Amino acid sequence: MMTYYNVSTTVNYTCNSGFTLIGSNNVTCLPTLSWSTQPVCAINCPSPPTIVNGGIQNQVSGYKNGDNIQYVCNANYVMVRPRSGTNYGGNNTCLPTGIWMYRSRDYLPTCLPGCFNPPMFGAGNGTITPVKASYMVGDTVQYLCMLPYRIIGSTSNECVQAGNWLHNAGPECYDGCTDLPIIASNGDHMPIGRIHPTQTNVTYNCSENYSLKGDVNNRCLPPVHTWSQTTAPMCLRNCPTPPQVTGGTTTVVIDPIPGKSVAGMKVNYSCPADYAMQVTIMDNTCNSSGAWGSAAPVCVRSCGPPPTVTVGTNTFSPNKAVYFLNETVTYVCSNGLTLVGESTTQCKNDTKWTSTPPQCFASCQRPTTANGSLVLIQPDRASYREGTTITFTCRYNAKLTGKTNATCQRNTTWDAPLPQCGCGPPPHITVGTGTFTPSKPDFIPGEVVTYTCGNGFTLVGNSTTICQNDNSWSNQSPQCLTKCTRPTIATGSNVKIQPDQLEYLEGTNITFTCENNVTLSGVVSSTCLRNTTWDATLPTCGVVIPKMSLVLTLLCAVLVALISH
Structure with a gap:
């Protein structure tokens, strides 16, 4: 690095680690004795934060x-x-x-x-709400058609998973009708289509050998977009003309398509008065295959049920509602009644029966009289028809007690019991076993009856009784009683019996005492029973007490009593 630089001298810049040079890395000393634009060393940022997905x-x-x-x-x-x-x-x-x-x-x-761009309308004018750039899973959109269009398809859609809508295609907005009612079978319609524009007229038609029941046309109505007919017509199988009854009347009672013979048509058959069907077929229906259920019946002359009996109750066979010419009916009386009159009748050509009905009467059996009875019956026979009256009289001019006649009733009984002639049977023995002779049901005045007791019994009372003029008996019946033998007293016994006899009738009471003031030990009495035994055992007598000893004994008893008080 220098203190002074000549004009046009170029200096090269570099940035320290962690910084980035911004601008030209070369700077030149200009003739104006200034430097060209100097770069900048900007601090670096690490890799930017990342996001999931x-x-x-x-x-x-x-x-x-x-x-x-x-x-x-x-x-x-x-x-x-x-x-x-x-x-x-x-x-x-x-x-x-x-x-x-x-x-x-x-x-x-x-x-x-999420999802983007929900499926749009397939046709017509409509809107989607809400409109967004993107939609989360679970978000839904609503489809709405503008009037007068109607929506065809789902009115909503949902984002169900990343990139997928519930419905891959949107609905349609269409000015027309859907869900045309169609013929279930054996028919079609024109034009064919899922959607029919408003005012479209659809025409129904049936297959060959079928006829249309209902309206042939259906129109898509504005502005409600509904069909003029809410149900489709039916195509019914054609049928032949209904079979006609011979000699009677055929009446159509169910007519699905007036003027046409089709499946479901029903006819009724009837015959005029005094006629009946040979085979009873009251109605006939054409089935779904276009065939009638049966052939038509034939009406022929006939009789109604035969007349019933005017008296009593009866049955007749065969028993049915209609009888053809020459058929015969047989009457039978019920409940044990007796048939009086013709037992059969026949259906004639004029549809009338050949004879009047019989009558059914009850019958009574002859009143039972014992052998030897004095009662006479007129008329006398084994049985009598209800309403018959019989008369009673007595043999030998015996006096009659009771009704002189009786009438047979519907319940097979007589309205009065059998009377009595003379005396009836005598009073029977009520105690014991015995008989009387003669034995018969009736006795004339003056006749005597004798009573006899059986083995082992003794007759007590009158042994005879006489039938009197007033039809009563002179005496009551006797009794047949058993006997008991005298109780056996041992030799040397001091027991005494009162009364003392060899035999006693049943019911007899005896008493016991002791001789010479001897003390008695046991019962003081006993009664003879029907089985010939006594109801108590024989008592015993103790030792003899001298008179002086007896006096002393009494005195001692008195003294003891005084001392104790």
């Missing part, structure tokens, strides 16, 4: 005081402002102090997954 635009190897850098995000990432500071633009500057203006992560921008 991003980088530095046009990055170089070194930066000096005053240099600016611009951060950019990787593809499909969106830059958001830092948590602190105001570095919204993503810039950073090398300061004269050799450091970067923004160094901390809190002051640097962030790159997050």
